[in-house]
């Protein structure tokens with residue numbers, strides 16, 4: 001009996017603390033309208049494989065109406081809309097525009113790995129807001145809007161046109177997203193000088209900006225050869241030829257991996273080559289493989305990321321053709337994806353030093369917060385690559401400090417207090433960019 005009572009009160013105690021943990025977070029943040037709007041956006045599920053952009057667009061149009069920005073949608077592919085918000089600049093001169101870009105889609109979730117449901121935007125007592133997209137990259141989109149809202153309220157007006165671009169499908173390669181937009185007359189008409197796109201938060205404080213990113217190649221190589229008995233040595237068998245290639249690829253991979261592991265270089269500075277799949281064998285009806293038959297075809301797929309170093313694509317092309325999949329070893333190759341290269345086979349990078357006024361303006365905005373700005377090549381792809389291919393300056397920056405990098409991670413979160421600080425930095429950057437009077441064109 002006693003024990004039972006004890007258990008009951010212990011249970012009640014647990015329940016009480018439980019409801020505390022699952023409570024609504026710190027009150028000051030809870031009541032903050034910027035935080036409320038951010039969490040509202042996070043609650044709209046736009047996860048692949050079937051993102052429904054409609055509710056996100058409705059929400060964002062509502063935001064634009066409140067702030068006083070004009071809107072229009074562009075639909076190059078059905079159900080894959082872009083939303084454009086515009087604040088007209090006051091300059092009489094024809095000054096090129098400022099683009100604030102973010103994508104609306106988010107990567108899928110494995111719900112059972114999350115401590116809170118990924119589309120509830122739960123806020124804990126430390127002000128952490130848990131949601132898929134809370135970092136990548138709904139936070140940035142909402143920073144733009146909160147920044148513009150403050151600037152409107154202040155009575156500030158931009159010299160240059162500001163366009164806020166909301167893109168679909170970035171997380172699945174942008175084939176129906178920016179790849180459609182950047183070649184369109186609608187985009188040309190925006191006449192962009194500078195594109196602000198996604199970057200990463202900095203756990204250690206201060207800020208980083210991506211002036212460029214690694215190019216993405218998905219390579220498939222095939223080896224063909226004589227099929228035959230498992231006991232015989234054939235000259236030029238498919239497996240033998242593939243093994244020679246795998247050795248060569250691995251040697252090259254080690255040369256790139258070692259300096260990263262030793263801390264000499266970052267992953268952004270080297271070629272990353274990782275095996276995605278190996279496919280071969282003569283299947284048996286029970287789902288296994290026949291062991292005493294040598295296969296006539298072997299196929300291997302690789303994810304390759306190239307740093308923006310002059311001549312790197314030509315260097316890799318030669319290596320693939322001559323060492324990894326040479327014709328004289330009955331090998332062939334093709335790319336499933338090969339993006340981010342100019343017509344001259346180079347990877348474009350925006351100039352991130354004082355010779356580029358757009359960099360100076362960014363640094364000036366950041367310095368108001370006694371912080372530093374460091375250029376860093378992004379290890380993965382973003383939509384900014386399309387702008388750079390057109391020769392438009394593009395920097396990827398997320399003005400958020402003291403938050404761990406959790407893009408695509410389980411339990412992705414944003415800290416609400418850091419988000420509020422980020423709004424002030426966003427205001428400063430937009431002010432610098434959109435107030436810049438120079439007749440300057442984009443400098444890549």
Ligand SMILES: [Zn+2]
Nearest residue numbers: 136137170198
């Ligand atoms: Zn992203």
